Amino acid sequence: MKTISCQGLTKHYGKVIGLDNLDLDIEEGTIFGFLGPNGAGKTTTLKMLTGLSRPTSGRAWVAGEEITLYSLSLKNKIGYLPEEPAFYNWMTGREYLTFVGELFRLPTNEIRTRCDELLEMVDLTQAESRRVGGYSRGMRQRLGIAQALMNKPRVLFLDEPSSALDPIGRLEILKTITRLKTQATTVFLSSHILADVERVCDVVGIIDEGRLIVESEIDDLREHFALSLFELEFEENAFPFIKILEGLPWVEKVVLEEDEDTSKFTIRASDMTRGKRELPKLIAESGLTLRQYQLVMPTLEEVFIELLGKKEE
Amino acid sequence: MASFLVLLKKELKYQVRTYRLLTMVAVFFIFGLATPLLFHYLPELMPESEIQIQLPQFTTTDVVNEYLDTVGQIGMIATILVAMSAVARERELGTAAMTLSKPVGSGAFIAAKLASLALVFIAGIIIGALGCYLYTMVLYGDLKPENFFTANLVIGLYLLFCLAFTVMCSSFFKSQLAAGGLALVCLISLTVSSGLPIIKDYSPGALMAWSREIASGAGSNHWGVLIVSLVLIALTVPAGWQVFKRKEL
Numbered sequence: 279m280k281t282i283s284c285q286g287l288t289k290h291y292g293k294v295i296g297l298d299n300l301d302l303d304i305e306e307g308t309i310f311g312f313l314g315p316n317g318a319g320k321t322t323t324l325k326m327l328t329g330l331s332r333p334t335s336g337r338a339w340v341a342g343e344e345i346t347l348y349s350l351s352l353k354n355k356i357g358y359l360p361e362e363p364a365f366y367n368w369m370t371g372r373e374y375l376t377f378v379g380e381l382f383r384l385p386t387n388e389i390r391t392r393c394d395e396l397l398e399m400v401d402l403t404q405a406e407s408r409r410v411g412g413y414s415r416g417m418r419q420r421l422g423i424a425q426a427l428m429n430k431p432r433v434l435f436l437d438e439p440s441s442a443l444d445p446i447g448r449l450e451i452l453k454t455i456t457r458l459k460t461q462a463t464t465v466f467l468s469s470h471i472l473a474d475v476e477r478v479c480d481v482v483g484i485i486d487e488g489r490l491i492v493e494s495e496i497d498d499l500r501e502h503f504a505l506s507l508f509e510l511e512f513e514e515n516a517f518p519f520i521k522i523l524e525g526l527p528w529v530e531k532v533v534l535e536e537d538e539d540t541s542k543f544t545i546r547a548s549d550m551t552r553g554k555r556e557l558p559k560l561i562a563e564s565g566l567t568l569r570q571y572q573l574v575m576p577t578l579e580e581v582f583i584e585l586l587g588k589k590e591e
Numbered sequence: 592m593a594s595f596l597v598l599l600k601k602e603l604k605y606q607v608r609t610y611r612l613l614t615m616v617a618v619f620f621i622f623g624l625a626t627p628l629l630f631h632y633l634p635e636l637m638p639e640s641e642i643q644i645q646l647p648q649f650t651t652t653d654v655v656n657e658y659l660d661t662v663g664q665i666g667m668i669a670t671i672l673v674a675m676s677a678v679a680r681e682r683e684l685g686t687a688a689m690t691l692s693k694p695v696g697s698g699a700f701i702a703a704k705l706a707s708l709a710l711v712f713i714a715g716i717i718i719g720a721l722g723c724y725l726y727t728m729v730l731y732g733d734l735k736p737e738n739f740f741t742a743n744l745v746i747g748l749y750l751l752f753c754l755a756f757t758v759m760c761s762s763f764f765k766s767q768l769a770a771g772g773l774a775l776v777c778l779i780s781l782t783v784s785s786g787l788p789i790i791k792d793y794s795p796g797a798l799m800a801w802s803r804e805i806a807s808g809a810g811s812n813h814w815g816v817l818i819v820s821l822v823l824i825a826l827t828v829p830a831g832w833q834v835f836k837r838k839e840l
Contacts, residue, residue, distance in 0.1 A: 325839070325840070328692055329692075330688055330691065330692060330840045332839060347836065347837075347839070348697055348836060350695075351694075353692060353695075354694045356692075360688060360689065362685065363689060364684045364686045364688070364689055366601070368605060368608045369604075377597070377601055378693060380597040380600075381594060381597055381690070381694065381695055382693060382694060383593055383594075383694075425689075
């Protein structure tokens with residue numbers, strides 16, 4: 279079941295194109311990573327999907343609601359953390375969460391319980407009575423995440439949630455996001471911290487200059503942009519085996535380690551599919567003792583750079 | 592309605608925590624006390640010199656008129672200063688986006704701002720009026736309470752109009768200075784033009800003159816001014832809301 283769906287979603291700011299004809303479908307319970315360089319259109323997309331900005335053209339649905347500016351029924355189903363969350367600095371952390379709970383018309387008891395849970399989750403229990411104006415950037419970010427979760431949203435929109443956090447804070451937030459998956463919450467995570475996206479997301483969309491370049495599951499994406507490399511390591515000298523490999527039509531090149539050790543080498547394949555099918559059989563027939571066989575997969579960062587690099591070319 | 596009450600509670604807390612309520616009440620109270628005191632003790636406060644300045648014998652009417660003028664003029668500036676940031680500042684800081692990403696209507700958002708500021712000014716006017724009444728009674732006597740408090744009601748209506756108009760301007764712009772500038776120009780123009788024929792019968796700017804008439808007991812009824820003022824106040828919230836709800840955050 280699709281929880282987020284966009285059809286030709288477009289946003290123009292005068293002559294500048296913020297988002298160009300976005301078509302996107304995200305299944306329920308997915309943690310979707312929305313990647314792109316600064317100014318690519320990530321925040322523009324998020325603002326339209328949360329009903330804070332009006333599309334120039336196109337339509338979109340979130341949790342069964344068609345997005346319109348300030349749609350109340352939509353807002354009951356979503357949680358939103360902007361890139362730089364702004365709070366009423368004169369309120370305490372707990373007061374702000376209580377205020378948010380009241381806006382969602384939650385019963386008083388539930389607000390109290392939810393505040394306890396969320397403050398504990400984002401590690402702000404000790405600071406709950408302090409004014410938000412005195413919070414550090416990381417604390418504000420954590421409070422922002424807590425307020426976005428107050429209504430147990432069906433869809434959670436997070437704009438750069440971990441950018442202001444220290445490594446431990448980031449890890450905690452990523453754990454929280456992963457936990458949401460078990461509650462069937464769909465998470466739309468905009469970020470340029472690729473390692474975070476790679477760690478928690480199932481599906482990613484890469485956007486640049488307002489256009490969606492690719493939408494895919496991370497594993498498929500990595501496989502698609504696989505570096506066409508096999509890494510092999512044997513217990514013994516594999517020189518004769520290397521000679522056999524060099525004669526095969528799908529092998530482009532065999533590269534030895536720097537010390538010319540013939541027991542460990544890399545095969546660059548011209549036909550990856552054929553290589554994946556034939557290589558295990560050849561290894562078995564060689565009689566050599568295999569220590570390591572690995573298909574070298576690119577990191578998300580490498581895919582990202584590859585994609586954006588190609589586009590620039 | 593529920594979200595309006597939540598927002599109103601938040602706004603009132605803001606007025607208390609940031610001492611805006613206290614400041615506003617104190618300012619009006621000082622006006623209320625200072626005017627009869629100043630008029631009564633002015634002859635004694637004048638330094639003795641060779642040039643004799645003949646001061647008129649101040650009456651209750653002089654004191655009350657001066658008080659109403661001060662409240663009207665300074666009050667107008669105060670409403671602009673306090674209300675110009677009401678919506679614009681929240682848009683500028685991003686707090687409006689945080690609040691309006693929750694199930695809150697933009698109409699309730701603006702109405703709560705106006706309601707809380709109106710309550711602050713009403714509290715100020717009541718305290719100021721009580722101060723002025725008590726001191727005038729003590730120092731001068733002979734002040735009809737019904738006339739005095741009705742005059743304050745009318746001046747309160749004028750300030751409510753200024754407040755509603757400024758909140759409306761604040762919902763038009765992201766810059767509080769732009770909002771304040773527009774409100775100042777419009778309200779001063781309105782006050783200046785309120786002496787002109789026909790306009791004086793319908794302009795909210797004529798409320799100040801009407802309040803003085805009521806206080807002196809010579810008041811005729813200016814129903815046109817009253818009705819137009821009430822209608823304009825009632826229209827500012829929907830007008831601000833209509834513009835605001837089309838704006839993106």
